[in-house]
Structures are given as C-alpha cells and as structure tokens.
Amino acid sequence: MDHKPFETSTPVRRLLIAGGGTAGWMTAALLGKLLGKQLQIQLVESEEIGTVGVGEATIPALHTFHELLGLDEPEFMAATQATMKLGIQFEGWRAPGQDYIHSFGMTGKDHWSAGFQHFWLKAQREGIARPYGDYCLELRAAEESRFAHLPRHGMNYAYHLDAGRYARFLRALAERHGVQRIEGKIARVEQIEPFGAIQALALADGSRLEADFFVDCTGFRSLLLGETLGVGYEDWSHWLPCDRAVAVQTASVREAPPYTRSIAHRFGWQWRIPLQHRVGNGLVYSSKELSDADAPEVLKQHVEGELLIQPRLLRFTPGQRHRVWSHNCVAVGLSSGFIEPLESTSIHLIQRAAIRLAQLFPAGGIRAVDVEEFNRQAAKDIEHIRDFIVLHYHVTERDDSALWRHVRTMEIPATLRHRIELFRESGRVFRPADELFAENSWIQVMLGQGITPRAYHPVADLMGLSELTQFLEGIHSQVERTVASLPSHQEYVERFCAPV
Ligand code: FAD
Numbered sequence: 001m002d003h004k005p006f007e008t009s010t011p012v013r014r015l016l017i018a019g020g021g022t023a024g025w026m027t028a029a030l031l032g033k034l035l036g037k038q039l040q041i042q043l044v045e046s047e048e049i050g051t052v053g054v055g056e057a058t059i060p061a062l063h064t065f066h067e068l069l070g071l072d073e074p075e076f077m078a079a080t081q082a083t084m085k086l087g088i089q090f091e092g093w094r095a096p097g098q099d100y101i102h103s104f105g106m107t108g109k110d111h112w113s114a115g116f117q118h119f120w121l122k123a124q125r126e127g128i129a130r131p132y133g134d135y136c137l138e139l140r141a142a143e144e145s146r147f148a149h150l151p152r153h154g155m156n157y158a159y160h161l162d163a164g165r166y167a168r169f170l171r172a173l174a175e176r177h178g179v180q181r182i183e184g185k186i187a188r189v190e191q192i193e194p195f196g197a198i199q200a201l202a203l204a205d206g207s208r209l210e211a212d213f214f215v216d217c218t219g220f221r222s223l224l225l226g227e228t229l230g231v232g233y234e235d236w237s238h239w240l241p242c243d244r245a246v247a248v249q250t251a252s253v254r255e256a257p258p259y260t261r262s263i264a265h266r267f268g269w270q271w272r273i274p275l276q277h278r279v280g281n282g283l284v285y286s287s288k289e290l291s292d293a294d295a296p297e298v299l300k301q302h303v304e305g306e307l308l309i310q311p312r313l314l315r316f317t318p319g320q321r322h323r324v325w326s327h328n329c330v331a332v333g334l335s336s337g338f339i340e341p342l343e344s345t346s347i348h349l350i351q352r353a354a355i356r357l358a359q360l361f362p363a364g365g366i367r368a369v370d371v372e373e374f375n376r377q378a379a380k381d382i383e384h385i386r387d388f389i390v391l392h393y394h395v396t397e398r399d400d401s402a403l404w405r406h407v408r409t410m411e412i413p414a415t416l417r418h419r420i421e422l423f424r425e426s427g428r429v430f431r432p433a434d435e436l437f438a439e440n441s442w443i444q445v446m447l448g449q450g451i452t453p454r455a456y457h458p459v460a461d462l463m464g465l466s467e468l469t470q471f472l473e474g475i476h477s478q479v480e481r482t483v484a485s486l487p488s489h490q491e492y493v494e495r496f497c498a499p500v
Pocket residue numbers: 018019020021022023024044045046047049050051052053054055056057058163184185186187217218219220221223245246247282314316332333334335341344345346347348350
C-alpha cells in the first residue's frame with residue numbers, strides 16, 4: 001500500500017491501547033504516569049487469546065524505565081520473581097566446546113589515548129595477557145555466581161523476570177495512574193473513510209471503543225498497523241534463519257546463576273533463564289533444520305528439572321514493519337517487528353517506543369514531521385540491534401549444519417561488514433551516538449566469536465612491558481578482590497527481596 005502522510009489538527013484526548021502483553025502494559029504504565037491526568041487511557045485485552053508468554057531476559061537500560069515509573073526495586077523483584085543478570089554466556093557459538101560471556105560490564109580501563117582492548121592485544125602478543133574477561137568485574141562475578149549492589153559505580157546489571165507477573169505488576173501500576181482495563185476480544189477495526197484513520201475497535205460482545213489515537217500492542221498479529229492499515233513487513237530471514245521457538249518452564253534444580261545461558265545447536269540455539277521460582281527454557285530454531293513436531297522432544301532432552309507447563313510453539317519472521325507509526329496508530333512490541341530473542345532486546349525496544357511516544361505525543365494533533373521522526377528513530381534502533389545479532393551468527397567456525405554453513409558465508413549488511421573489517425584490521429570499534437550496544441559489547445562478542453585483530457593502536461607500544469604488566473595486574477587484582485567480597489547471587493536475591 002502507498003504511504004501518504006496523514007495529518008490532523010484534532011487534539012488527542014482519548015488513547016486506546018490494543019493488547020495487554022508486556023508491550024501493552026509497559027506503554028500503559030508509562031503513559032499513565034506521564035500523561036494520565038490529561039488523557040483518557042484505556043487498554044483492551046483478551047484473556048482467551050492470552051500473551052506470547054516469553055520474554056524474560058532484559059538488559060540494563062530497563063533501569064531507566066523503572067526510574068521513570070518510580071519503581072521500588074525489591075518490591076518489583078519480589079513481584080516478578082526476578083533474578084539479577086550480569087550478561088549472557090554463549091556456549092558453542094564460536095565452535096562446539098568454546099564458550100564466552102558477553103557481560104554488561106566495562107572491561108579493563110580505557111587509557112586516554114586508546115581503548116583498553118589495544119593494551120590487552122599488545123599484552124596478548126607478548127604472552128602476558130589473561131583472558132579478556134578476567135579484567136571485567138561483572139563477568140568474573142557472573143562466573144563465580146556472586147552479586148551485590150556496590151556503592152559508587154556499582155555493577156551494571158539487568159534482570160531475568162517472569163513475563164506474566166511483570167505484566168500484572170505493571171497493570172496494577174497503570175491502573176493506579178487511571179488507566180482503565182477492558183476485557184474483550186477485538187472483532188473488527190473501524191476506519192474513517194476516505195483517510196483510513198482508525199476510529200474504533202468493535203469487540204466480540206458487540207461493544208465499541210472509540211478513541212483519537214491507538215497503540216497496537218496485539219503481538220505478532222499486528223491487528224491494527226499490519227492487518228488494518230496494511231503496513232508491510234521487511235523480512236530479515238536471509239540474515240537470521242531462525243523462525244521458530246518452542247518454550248517451556250521447568251522447576252529449578254540448582255541455585256540461579258546471574259546470567260542467561262545461550263547454547264548453540266546445529267539447528268539454532270537454546271536459552272536458559274533462571275528465575276527465583278523456576279527456569280525459562282526455549283529452543284530457537286530454523287524450520288529447515290528441525291521440524292515443529294520434533295522440536296518439543298528435542299527441547300525436553302536439553303532441559304533440567306520437572307516440566308511445569310507443556311512446550312509451546314511460536315512462529316515468527318525476523319524483521320520490522322516498514323513504518324511503526326501510520327495514521328493515528330503506533331505499533332509497540334511484537335506488532336512492530338521482532339529480530340529474534342538472542343541478546344534479549346525486544347523489551348528494550350518496547351521501552352524505547354513507549355518513551356518516544358511520550359516525547360512525540362501528538363496532543364495537539366498529528367503532524368507528518370513527528371511521524372517521520374518517530375519512524376526514523378525506531379528504524380535506526382532496530383537496525384543497529386539487527387547488525388549486532390547477525391554478528392553472532394556470521395562470525396563462527398561452526399559448520400555442522402546447513403544453517404551454520406549459510407550464515408558463515410552469507411552477504412551481511414554493509415554496516416556490519418565495515419565494523420567487522422575495522423576490528424579485524426586494527427582492533428578499533430566506534431559506537432554511533434544513539435546505538436544501544438557499547439564498544440565493549442562488540443569487542444566481547446567479536447573476540448568471543450573468534451576474531452583476532454591483526455593490529456592494535458600504536459600508543460599501546462608507548463607502555464613498556466613491565467608497566468603494561470603492572471597496569472593489567474592492577475586491574476585484575478582489583479576485580480578479584482571485589483568478586484571475593486561479594487555474597488552468592490542466590491543468597492543476595494533472597495535477602496534483597498524478603499519482606500521487611
Ligand atoms: P503479546 O505478549 O503477544 O501480547 C499481545 C496482546 O494482545 C495480548 O494481551 C493479547 O490478548 C492481545 N490481543 C491480541 N489480539 C487481540 C484481539 N483480537 N482482541 C483483544 N486482545 C488481543 N524479549 C526480551 O526482551 N527478552 C527475551 O528474553 C525475549 N525472549 C523471547 C523469546 C521468544 C521465543 C519470542 C517469540 C519473543 C521473545 N522476546 C523477548 C520478545 C518478547 O516476548 C516480547 O517483546 C514481549 O513479550 C511483548 O510482546 P507483546 O506484548 O508485543 O505481545
């Protein structure tokens with residue numbers, strides 16, 4: 001469908017959120033808090049349809065969202081049975097038997113002249129370097145399963161949380177800010193002719209909900225933006241071949257480690273997300289490598305502990321909508337696009353979209369320039385993340401299936417090719433100002449996946465060998481002292497979330 005800019009000077013006084021998964025309730029909680037006094041906000045969801053039921057690993061930027069909402073951390077963690085997440089352990093991604101951690105921490109110390117990796121690369125050539133991760137507090141704490149909130153700069157961490165409980169927790173908060181929840185199944189979306197803007201949602205029980213502006217949080221179905229407004233989808237499956245997932249919850253059989261496990265298999269990969277009361281598990285796979293009929297059995301063979309629910313199959317196409325704001329509707333969450341679960345960025349994209357909507361909220365009417373800005377920012381966010389995810393697949397030594405042979409040799413986005421070449425040639429990494437993943441994330445994954453830069457920055461040569469040894473050992477011993485002083489993660493979480 002052709003895209004014609006839609007504008008209106010009608011003020012937006014009534015907002016209707018369609019769908020109450022993580023996307024719906026995050027958006028409702030934030031807009032309720034920020035705009036609830038000026039707007040009527042309603043959310044319609046259907047218990048019968050339910051939510052996607054996955055999405056339990058987060059990244060540290062979630063703290064910003066929680067600060068905006070004014071959440072109490074122990075209360076939030078107790079309500080969602082959350083644990084701390086210091087990073088992700090990638091097992092077998094480079095080659096079977098080879099593991100590394102992408103931690104949320106800073107590795108080493110940047111020198112004024114060049115990033116830490118240049119000094120480490122020199123030390124490695126000289127044979128005096130420890131593994132790159134030994135200079136990172138969060139990574140070593142993750143390996144030792146330890147955690148504490150530290151004074152001053154602290155540790156950079158995120159959470160593993162129960163998605164269903166998180167939505168309920170946010171719902172209570174949104175309702176306190178005046179958001180009205182309506183139970184019902186959307187049967188039809190009514191549009192105003194001839195412009196096509198959405199006027200109302202007709203529910204299966206015959207009722208009708210009118211609004212001035214709509215947020216589509218209906219999940220993969222994208223009932224408003226995709227189905228009704230006809231906004232197309234850019235398919236990225238030529239870069240990201242996994243198109244299915246099967247998920248299951250199991251009882252915990254060991255203490256929860258403060259990191260997600262991502263285990264590569266010939267048909268894709270598997271996640272393990274440890275919560276306080278259970279473990280979330282899933283297989284992400286290519287339907288060309290594993291059949292939907294076999295996937296649940298394969299997953300069962302790769303989990304520990306008793307199954308708490310039956311395995312649930314999910315189909316998806318990695319990609320994004322051509323536009324996430326069209327007419328008087330913005331899509332947030334899976335309705336706007338989905339890369340794939342690796343690196344757990346989807347909840348973050350919801351957060352970004354909800355904040356962006358608050359910033360560009362069309363209170364006085366919809367202007368094409370705001371819509372364009374919103375769409376431009378949203379596309380950039382997801383494309384940056386896409387490149388980072390594709391990196392994990394492309395830079396690998398695995399060749400044990402057609403999937404891995406394809407991703408190793410495929411054409412990759414030019415933006416990513418440039419970053420890989422730059423690092424391979426010179427050890428250099430630059431982060432565009434608005435990119436989610438910082439330099440150290442790229443470095444950890446590029447080294448972890450097996451790239452060894454051919455050169456390092458010449459300023460590292462200004463440090464003599466004994467000075468370099470002292471510099472590195474100073475960082476390492478500081479990391480080890482701090483890690484040794486931390487309590488176990490399990491013990492800390494139990495104490496932190498206990499009612500006072
Ligand atoms: P949904 O949860 O599907 O919610 C849709 C809502 O719309 C529901 O309330 C439903 O009832 C309602 N609805 C739909 N149709 C109608 C209708 N006709 N009438 C009324 N209501 C309707 N993200 C992360 O950040 N970290 C992760 O670790 C992670 N892992 C993932 C693993 C997998 C396999 C998948 C598929 C996704 C994962 N994600 C992850 C993404 C994450 O699950 C989603 O971003 C998040 O749950 C938001 O989903 P949603 O609210 O958009 O959709």
